[in-house]
Amino acid sequence: MTEKIFVIGANGQIGTELVAALRKIHGAENVIASDINSPNYALRNTGPFEYANVLDKENLHHLFDKHRPTQVYLLAAILSAVGEQKPKMAWDLNMTGLLHVLDFAVEFKVQKVFWPSSIAVFGPHSPQHNTPQYCVMDPNTVYGFSKLAGERWCEYYFEKYGLDVRSLRYPGLIGWRANPGGGTTDYAVHIFHEALKHGKYQGFLSAQTALPMMYMDDAIRATLTLMDAPAEQITIRSSYNLAGISFTPEEIAAEVKKLIPNFEMSYAESDPRQAIADSWPKSIDDSQAQQDWGWQLEYDLPKITEDMLTNLKSVI
Numbered sequence: 090m091t092e093k094i095f096v097i098g099a100n101g102q103i104g105t106e107l108v109a110a111l112r113k114i115h116g117a118e119n120v121i122a123s124d125i126n127s128p129n130y131a132l133r134n135t136g137p138f139e140y141a142n143v144l145d146k147e148n149l150h151h152l153f154d155k156h157r158p159t160q161v162y163l164l165a166a167i168l169s170a171v172g173e174q175k176p177k178m179a180w181d182l183n184m185t186g187l188l189h190v191l192d193f194a195v196e197f198k199v200q201k202v203f204w205p206s207s208i209a210v211f212g213p214h215s216p217q218h219n220t221p222q223y224c225v226m227d228p229n230t231v232y233g234f235s236k237l238a239g240e241r242w243c244e245y246y247f248e249k250y251g252l253d254v255r256s257l258r259y260p261g262l263i264g265w266r267a268n269p270g271g272g273t274t275d276y277a278v279h280i281f282h283e284a285l286k287h288g289k290y291q292g293f294l295s296a297q298t299a300l301p302m303m304y305m306d307d308a309i310r311a312t313l314t315l316m317d318a319p320a321e322q323i324t325i326r327s328s329y330n331l332a333g334i335s336f337t338p339e340e341i342a343a344e345v346k347k348l349i350p351n352f353e354m355s356y357a358e359s360d361p362r363q364a365i366a367d368s369w370p371k372s373i374d375d376s377q378a379q380q381d382w383g384w385q386l387e388y389d390l391p392k393i394t395e396d397m398l399t400n401l402k403s404v405i
């Protein structure tokens with residue numbers, strides 16, 4: 090059966106890479122990229138594109154009706170750091186946008202929906218090391234509790250309406266094809282750009298702040314593997330923990346220095362993102378994803394560093 094895949098929020102860090110991967114598998118014409126902004130350089134002239142604002146219910150309904158997608162990926166969101174500057178807007182976009190998509194997915198009998206959650210669903214009272222799938226969750230950012238509420242809605246739509254919705258709690262994502270926008274883990278991408286451009290970088294988190302991170306190739310593979318898994322293997326309909334690897338700014342700086350020996354790292358005195366990072370897990374237990382759909386990580390920190398620097402060199 091030919092899939093018709095609708096990707097909402099395609100211009101972002103995940104969307105840019107996911108659209109390219111989906112188009113390789115399903116053919117460019119079967120993957121409709123959409124965003125509130127004009128297509129970015131990677132999406133331009135590579136396949137169908139629509140303007141979509143998840144809060145514009147009428148237009149979104151029209152797009153579902155026009156394309157009758159079999160799969161929908163909803164990636165439009167306001168991330169943790171920007172969410173703290175615009176709390177009401179973050180709640181509205183992250184929550185109302187999700188509910189619009191879930192409702193239209195039911196109405197138009199979409200076969201599968203993907204919606205990303207995040208390690209931000211955990212909070213200061215969650216276990217910080219090897220954080221389990223199920224534990225105390227008291228996120229204290231708007232982004233975090235919008236993701237936690239979203240997870241509950243996803244499970245609810247699965248239980249009440251039989252909607253096949255699948256989700257991952259992404260760690261911080263690192264990729265070279267697109268920049269992250271407004272998150273707490275963004276430093277782990279900026280460091281590579283700055284190392285190549287200026288040979289130095291001032292991070293906004295302290296040297297010892299460990300956070301779970303993942304290379305984009307792994308994240309895209311995890312997403313596609315989850316979406317391809319037979320429905321009976323999916324035992325979690327809220328969102329799966331996804332671990333990646335955990336490292337500190339000091340550790341990533343040391344890896345960069347191995348390949349760019351004169352690289353210098355410094356650390357900001359204070360930054361509001363530090364409090365967000367301190368409330369998040371340092372490492373994650375993703376054994377349920379391994380068990381249910383065979384998840385295996387490929388990229389460790391040295392491999393990420395080498396791949397990032399090699400690829401970025403050719404594009405910046």
Ligand code: AKB
Nearest residue numbers: 168169207272273274
């Ligand atoms: C952020 O930092 O806000 C995101 C995330 C971990 O969900 N990258």
